Amino acid sequence: MRRRLAASPRPCTASASAAAIAAHGVRVMRVGLLYPMDPSDLRELADGVDEVLVVEEKRPFVERFLKEALFDAPVRPRVLGKTDEQGRPLVPAHGALSVDDLVPLLAARIGVEPEMFARPTHRPPRRSITVAQAAGLAALVEPDQ
Amino acid sequence: MNTLPLPKRASVVIIGGGVQGLSVAFNLVERGQKDILVLDAGYWQGGASGRNGTLIRPGFASVPWTELFILTVDEWRSWSKRLGENVMFTQRGYSVVSEAEKSEAMLLEGLKVQQSLGVNSRMLSRREIDDLLPAINKARVRAVQHQPDGGVAPHHAVMKGLLAFCQRNGVDVRYRTKISGLERTGPRVSAVLAGDHRIEADCIVSCAGPNNPDIAAMAAVPLNGFGMRIEAMALEPTRPLIKPAIALIDSLAYFHQTARGEVVGGTEVPERPRMSLKVDVPVMANMAKVYLEMFPQLGEVRILRHWAGQFHASTDYAPLLGEHPDLKDLWFSAGWSYGFAGAPAAGRLLAEAIAKGRIDRRMKPFALDRFEKTGPIVEGGIVLA
Numbered sequence: 001m002r003r004r005l006a007a008s009p010r011p012c013t014a015s016a017s018a019a020a021i022a023a024h025g026v027r028v029m030r031v032g033l034l035y036p037m038d039p040s041d042l043r044e045l046a047d048g049v050d051e052v053l054v055v056e057e058k059r060p061f062v063e064r065f066l067k068e069a070l071f072d073a074p075v076r077p078r079v080l081g082k083t084d085e086q087g088r089p090l091v092p093a094h095g096a097l098s099v100d101d102l103v104p105l106l107a108a109r110i111g112v113e114p115e116m117f118a119r120p121t122h123r124p125p126r127r128s129i130t131v132a133q134a135a136g137l138a139a140l141v142e143p144d145q
Numbered sequence: 146m147n148t149l150p151l152p153k154r155a156s157v158v159i160i161g162g163g164v165q166g167l168s169v170a171f172n173l174v175e176r177g178q179k180d181i182l183v184l185d186a187g188y189w190q191g192g193a194s195g196r197n198g199t200l201i202r203p204g205f206a207s208v209p210w211t212e213l214f215i216l217t218v219d220e221w222r223s224w225s226k227r228l229g230e231n232v233m234f235t236q237r238g239y240s241v242v243s244e245a246e247k248s249e250a251m252l253l254e255g256l257k258v259q260q261s262l263g264v265n266s267r268m269l270s271r272r273e274i275d276d277l278l279p280a281i282n283k284a285r286v287r288a289v290q291h292q293p294d295g296g297v298a299p300h301h302a303v304m305k306g307l308l309a310f311c312q313r314n315g316v317d318v319r320y321r322t323k324i325s326g327l328e329r330t331g332p333r334v335s336a337v338l339a340g341d342h343r344i345e346a347d348c349i350v351s352c353a354g355p356n357n358p359d360i361a362a363m364a365a366v367p368l369n370g371f372g373m374r375i376e377a378m379a380l381e382p383t384r385p386l387i388k389p390a391i392a393l394i395d396s397l398a399y400f401h402q403t404a405r406g407e408v409v410g411g412t413e414v415p416e417r418p419r420m421s422l423k424v425d426v427p428v429m430a431n432m433a434k435v436y437l438e439m440f441p442q443l444g445e446v447r448i449l450r451h452w453a454g455q456f457h458a459s460t461d462y463a464p465l466l467g468e469h470p471d472l473k474d475l476w477f478s479a480g481w482s483y484g485f486a487g488a489p490a491a492g493r494l495l496a497e498a499i500a501k502g503r504i505d506r507r508m509k510p511f512a513l514d515r516f517e518k519t520g521p522i523v524e525g526g527i528v529l530a
Contacts, residue, residue, distance in 0.1 A: 128449060
């Protein structure tokens with residue numbers, strides 16, 4: 001089984017989802033402190049995986065530290081972050097990253113449907129309707145006379 | 146909460162602990178009145194004082210309304226200072242929007258009245274409409290009368306300020322205390338009955354909102370009007386979209402966007418006596434339709450809450466202010482359809498009349514017997530059917 005790995009400097013994954021992605025051979029390292037970062041931690045994390053996906057907001061700091069740490073390693077996994085292996089944009093470099101942005105991205109990388117990862121939520125299902133939906137009821141419901 | 150037994154007598158008993166009743170109490174305290182008792186059958190802010198649209202404006206289309214509401218805006222401006230509590234009155238402006246020729250003419254007539262009485266009010270040019278109301282559907286707008294001194298005051302802040310002031314100043318305020326009758330002695334009302342308990346009073350002020358007709362019935366005197374239900378709704382918060390408070394006189398709707406971004410407002414419902422707090426889906430649908438037509442960007446916004454409130458509708462929708470012509474010492478602040486906005490003026494005028502015996506000329510047109518004597522007040526500038 002191919003093993004992949006996602007490193008995230010931001011805690012944005014609930015533990016239930018972490019277990020779900022672990023089942024697909026994904027390891028997660030949550031980076032608390034950006035600098036200084038121990039290269040041996042990064043090498044240990046990358047050991048035996050095919051691919052490392054670095055998830056960080058804005059510019060690729062962790063991604064570059066990781067590439068530097070792996071430069072002299074005999075076997076180097078592919079490192080993906082701001083761009084994929086073909087140089088196309090992958091993790092957005094603008095705005096805040098949300099679960100909604102990352103789930104499809106990660107699901108595509110490991111080849112599963114995004115629905116595999118239930119989004120953590122504490123909100124009850126929304127029962128309220130929008131102004132436009134309510135306006136659509138205007139001619140349908142008999143007014144109270 | 147006061148759990149002591151009810152007193153045996155009070156100088157003034159106010160029936161109703163909403164914004165009207167507490168405003169009367171506050172103004173009486175300022176005039177040195179002691180032994181004030183406020184009785185309310187319901188809970189704090191449970192009536193229209195906690196359910197209204199919170200809109201305030203000085204200018205209408207008739208002299209009596211405009212004079213009363215100029216006074217009320219002046220009072221609103223000084224309330225935070227006088228109460229020692231921030232009532233959060235903000236003069237963000239109030240725009241009255243016309244969609245038809247007839248209502249435009251009414252706005253122009255009203256403008257003359259307002260300007261002759263010194264209200265800061267003007268008709269907006271198309272360009273000013275673009276600046277002030279960028280999100281409004283301009284195809285629907287025929288004319289806009291703008292009153293920069295109008296605005297809003299969140300009712301929770303107002304009610305908290307009034308109650309805190311009253312409690313600090315020895316006013317005995319009792320919620321969940323229903324009265325069962327009024328006692329008459331000769332030409333005057335002399336006591337309030339709460340079950341077996343009798344409270345003698347020099348003066349009784351009914352500020353009972355939709356229940357005012359019931360209070361009049363307890364005293365066996367007639368009172369114009371009936372209790373009526375209207376509805377309002379709040380949308381989920383959005384970024385600032387609408388700056389001034391808005392009244393749509395043809396669509397019969399009024400709303401504003403609160404400081405936290407919710408659009409709160411209401412539309413009118415068929416007028417008939419209804420003592421119920423049940424909401425009606427078609428009313429919400431109609432309200433949503435008006436929003437969607439006038440502010441298309443609100444289409445995607447969800448409706449958070451939809452509720453009903455009650456008020457006392459008089460024949461001309463104008464307040465009934467003053468002593469009852471048939472029964473001495475029984476006063477009313479009743480018939481209100483703009484009661485939240487008008488409460489500061491009403492409290493002041495009634496307190497002056499009760500404590501000092503001075504009937505202000507601004508209160509006289511709203512006398513309870515106007516229908517028999519001078520006829521109803523004709524006011525085209527109110528958003529009511």
